[in-house]
Amino acid sequence: QQKVQQSPESLTVSEGAMASLNCTFSDGTSNNFRWYRQHSAKGLEVLVSIFSDGEKEEGRFTAHLNRANLHVSLHIREPQPSDSAVYLCAVNTGYQNFYFGKGTSLTVIP
Amino acid sequence: GPKVLQIPSHQIIDMGQMVTLNCDPVSNHLYFYWYKQILGQQMEFLVNFYNGKVMEKSKLFKDQFSVERPDGSYFTLKIQPTALEDSAVYFCASSFGTGGTNTGQLYFGEGSKLTVL
Numbered sequence: 507q508q509k510v511q512q513s514p515e516s517l518t519v520s521e522g523a524m525a526s527l528n529c530t531f532s533d534g535t536s537n538n539f540r541w542y543r544q545h546s547a548k549g550l551e552v553l554v555s556i557f558s559d560g561e562k563e564e565g566r567f568t569a570h571l572n573r574a575n576l577h578v579s580l581h582i583r584e585p586q587p588s589d590s591a592v593y594l595c596a597v598n599t600g601y602q603n604f605y606f607g608k609g610t611s612l613t614v615i616p
Numbered sequence: 617g618p619k620v621l622q623i624p625s626h627q628i629i630d631m632g633q634m635v636t637l638n639c640d641p642v643s644n645h646l647y648f649y650w651y652k653q654i655l656g657q658q659m660e661f662l663v664n665f666y667n668g669k670v671m672e673k674s675k676l677f678k679d680q681f682s683v684e685r686p687d688g689s690y691f692t693l694k695i696q697p698t699a700l701e702d703s704a705v706y707f708c709a710s711s712f713g714t715g716g717t718n719t720g721q722l723y724f725g726e727g728s729k730l731t732v733l
Binding site for chain 1: 617620651657658659660661664672674707709717718720721722723724725726727
């Protein structure tokens with residue numbers, strides 16, 4: 507079964523400093539990687555999707571994928587206090603079955 | 617962005633009763649999903665559904681669970697009978713397509729919190 511692990515569990519950064527979040531997965535055949543964020547047990551907000559090795563940017567959010575290392579990361583440029591939330595990594599296995607990590611709780615302090 | 621609506625937002629029922637959670641997916645989406653999140657734990661896949669059929673389900677999708685979407689109405693998750701361990705937030709999602717493309721992007725509702733007493 508796919509294992510998705512995120513680190514760190516929690517992260518505090520100052521407003522404007524880069525925030526970097528990590529996600530490792532176990533199924534090397536996965537080809538569909540998505541980052542979401544969740545504010546206070548609400549619904550998930552789409553951030554960025556990546557399907558091949560390299561980099562994908564969506565506004566201030568950049569995902570890096572290295573499938574050989576079973577690693578995908580998210581970098582948030584110039585984070586704001588409103589970016590404080592739980593960030594979730596989702597990786598597919600099989601048809602359209604996404605496994606989620608436990609999340610990284612990000613706090614951005616002014 | 618596209619919105620997925622879930623009804624009810626919160627339901628409290630006694631163990632053994634039946635519950636139906638309703639999801640109004642994004643209007644042109646074809647694939648539908650249910651995920652379960654116990655408080656403080658990770659989001660876990662339950663089932664995905666396409667063209668009137670369950671495509672994949674996890675071991676969490678017990679025999680007491682069923683899904684359907686009769687004639688383009690709500691996509692529903694029914695639990696009958698409920699058990700204490702079914703208490704969780706259930707998230708519905710939908711996507712237009714699948715796979716490693718942007719059409720496979722899942723859009724989530726805000727969740728239905730189920731409390732089984």
